[in-house]
Amino acid sequence: MIVGFLVFWSLPVPLASSRGATNLPFLSIIIPARNEESRIVPLLRSLQEQRFTSFEILVVDDDSSDKTAAVAESFGAKVLQNEGAGKSSACWYGTEQAKGSWLLFLDADTKFESPEGLNKLLQFYQEKGARGITALQPFHTVERLYEHLSVIFNIIVVTGMNLFTIWGSRFKTAGSFGPCILCNRDDYFLSGGHKKIEGAIMDDLALGEAFLEQNLPVRCLGGKGIISLRMYPEGIGSLIEGWCKSFAVGSKSTHPVVMFMVILWISGSFIAASALVSSLIGWNPAAILLSGILYVLYAIQTGWFAGRVGDFKKAIFIVYPIWFAFFIGIYLYSFIRVNVFRSVSWKGRKIKV
Structure with a gap:
């Protein structure tokens, strides 16, 4: 439990001064989209509500078979038909057509939480010198019970970035969060942008x-109160496919020390649960009391961590071992797919890794 607090000490969100932003440049919002006709609507609606309005919306249609393009156009977005395949290709193509000095890449399933959300993000970026990347991990909103299966994944995605331990920025960042990335045009092309990384799974x-290779800063923060997303509303199959696609590959970027602490924390969750079951079977009152206290503390700690990354219902942590077990199962499945079969599936495409 102590290791848990050390590895997930904090998750800061962008804080800008109260004086307000001045002279913000024209912004290009680039949204890669493949079969997102239903999920993209909240994002486009939230963009219409923003107080900051000096932007263009470019929806890059990545060979969708549904009405993604028509829905985007109905909200006033400019739709581009990507000739390549995949998210990186779509982002690069969108950037080539963009007019803005700053670029904001958004996943189609995100949305801004208030009319001030975009302005807060841009003001923070400006006050930090408007260099490199500022990336937010959106706050995960949950509507159906099966969506709680993502809870441990959300916690590990954040801790695996190496930046949120008690030691702050001592460890090099694993990269950038993906759903919300803000950068300026010059730095983007200097880094090689999505063209350089085309084909990367993560x-x-x-x-x-x-960006780091060009000595450009990469800032990763939480998006609570600014931007949110709902993950895998299509069903549990999509949830499994999505986490399988990314996790075994992404974990390779986590610093060994951070990875060791994460492993200890996860192991402790099972040890606490096993100790309680064992003491109940042996009916040892003292052991039941001690292991019961430890189990409750682990449930509280996990729920507290989860509250930083999403609006998961507190009652689910009574049975927290279920969520850890699901995480371990999908991680092992992902590891096999990546390292044995060398391929993963996502949105109807088989991706070689």
Whole structure:
């Protein structure tokens, strides 16, 4: 439990001064989209509500078979038909057509939480010198019970970036968060952008690495109160496919010390649960009391961590071992797919790794 606090000490969000932003440049918002006709609507609606309005919206249609393009056009977005395949290709193509001095890459399933959200993000970037990347991990909103299966993944995605331990920025960042990436046009092309990393499974981590190679800063923060997303509303199959696609590959970028602490924390969750079961079977009152206290503390800690990354219902942590077990199962499945079969599936495409 102590290791858990050390590895996930904090998750800061962008804080800008109260004086307000001045002279913000024209912004190009680039949204790669493949079969997103239903999920993209909240994002486009939230963009219409923003107080900051000096931007263009470029939706890059990545060979969708649904009405993604028509929906985007109905909200006033400019739709581009990508001739390549995949998210990185779509982002690069969108950037080539963009007019803005700053570039904001958004996943189609994100949305801004308030009319001030975009302005807060841009003001923060300006006050930090408007260089490199500022990336937010959106706050995960949950509507259906099966979506809680993502809870441990969300925690590990954040801790695996190496930046949120008690030691702050002592460890090099694993890269960039992917759903919300803000940068300026000059730095993007200097780094090589998505063209350089085309074919990477974890495009967000690879893009962050490309910026770091040019000694450009990469800032990763939480998006609570600014931007949110709902993950895999299509069903549990999509959830499994999505996490399988990214996790075994992404974990390779986590610093060994951070990875060791994460492993200890996960192991402790099972040890606490096993100790309680064992003491109940042996009916040892003292052991039941001690292991019961430890189990409750682990449930509280996990729920507290989860509250930083999403609006997961607190009651689910009564049975927290279920969520850890699901995480371990999908991680092992992902590891086999990546290292044995050398391929993963996502949105109807088989991706070689």
